[in-house]
Amino acid sequence: MKTALILIVLAALAFNVNPHTNITVYPNGYARVNIMENVTEFVPVNITLMGVPQGLTVSYSNGSPAYYSYSNGVVKILPDVNGTINVNYYTYTIIFKNNISWFINFTTPYYTIVQLPYGASLVYINGVPSSVKAVNGTLYIFVPAGKWDIGYIMPPPATKSSPQVSLSFSEAPLIYAVSGVVILLLAVIVTFAYSKRHKETDVERSLDHQILEFIKKKGGTAKESEIRESLVLPKTTAWRAIKRLERQGLVKVEKKGKENYVTLT
Numbered sequence: 001m002k003t004a005l006i007l008i009v010l011a012a013l014a015f016n017v018n019p020h021t022n023i024t025v026y027p028n029g030y031a032r033v034n035i036m037e038n039v040t041e042f043v044p045v046n047i048t049l050m051g052v053p054q055g056l057t058v059s060y061s062n063g064s065p066a067y068y069s070y071s072n073g074v075v076k077i078l079p080d081v082n083g084t085i086n087v088n089y090y091t092y093t094i095i096f097k098n099n100i101s102w103f104i105n106f107t108t109p110y111y112t113i114v115q116l117p118y119g120a121s122l123v124y125i126n127g128v129p130s131s132v133k134a135v136n137g138t139l140y141i142f143v144p145a146g147k148w149d150i151g152y153i154m155p156p157p158a159t160k161s162s163p164q165v166s167l168s169f170s171e172a173p174l175i176y177a178v179s180g181v182v183i184l185l186l187a188v189i190v191t192f193a194y195s196k197r198h199k200e201t202d203v204e205r206s207l208d209h210q211i212l213e214f215i216k217k218k219g220g221t222a223k224e225s226e227i228r229e230s231l232v233l234p235k236t237t238a239w240r241a242i243k244r245l246e247r248q249g250l251v252k253v254e255k256k257g258k259e260n261y262v263t264l265t
Helices: 002-015 171-217 224-231 236-246
Strands: 020-025 031-039 045-048 054-060 069-071 072-075 083-091 096-097 102-108 111-115 121-125 129-134 138-143 148-153 221-222 251-256 259-264
Touching: 020 102, 031 045, 045 083, 054 072, 102 111, 111 148, 121 138, 121 251, 138 148, 171 221, 171 224, 171 236, 171 259, 221 224, 224 236, 236 251, 236 259
Parallel strands: 020 111
Antiparallel strands: 020 031, 031 083, 045 072, 054 083, 069 072, 096 102, 102 148, 111 138, 121 148, 129 138, 221 259, 251 259
C-alpha cells in the first residue's frame, strides 16, 4: 500500500500536472475519484467531475472542509486559504460490464492515474497511455487529458487448494501454445463485445441529448407522451431513456393523473 501511494505521488509530481486525478476502481463496479488542485485565496475554481457523484466531499489538504456548490457536473469553489483542494466522491456511472469483461469509460480534462482492482488484467485501451506500471499485483495506468475507454478482466475466484501438476519438457510447449491461443481469442471477443457496446452507448447518448433538448424547448417540463410523439419513439425505448436520465440526475419524473411529466433538474 505504501509503495503504491508513493508511486502515485511521485508520478503526479514528475509530470508537474495541476490539477490531476486518481481513479481507484473496485471489483464491484464502483470507482473512487480524487481530484487535487492547488488554489489561491479568493480566486474561484471550477472543477469538472467524471460521472455522477455519490458521497461528494471537498476539503483542504489538512482535512478542513471547503465551501463549494455543485451543478451540472461542475464543483464551484471559492477558497479562503492558499493550498491544495481535494475533491472526493464515488461513482458507478463510468464503469460497465458485459459477459466477459469490465470497462471504465470517462472523459477527463486532467492528467489521470487509473488504479485497476487487484489482480485485474488490462485487455483493451483506446489510446496510448503515458505509462502502465504494475505494483504488487495492481496495475496503474497513467493517461493524459482526453476520452478514455479501458477494458479489464477480473481474476477468477481463488480456490482453497488445487492439485499440483507436473509437466514434462515435451508437454510444456503445447500447454503454452494452447494458452496463447485462448488469450488471443479472448482478446478478440472482448474487443468485439466492447465495439458493440460502444455503438449502443453512442446511440443512447444521442437519444438522451435529443430528449434533453426537446424538454428544454418545452420550457423545462414535458409529458412523456409528447417526447415519444416528437421523437417517434416506441414507448419502451422512451421510458428506458427517461429512466437513464433520471438515474444520472439530469431529470425528475412526476406522475400527475395518467401522465408522466419529465422535468429538467
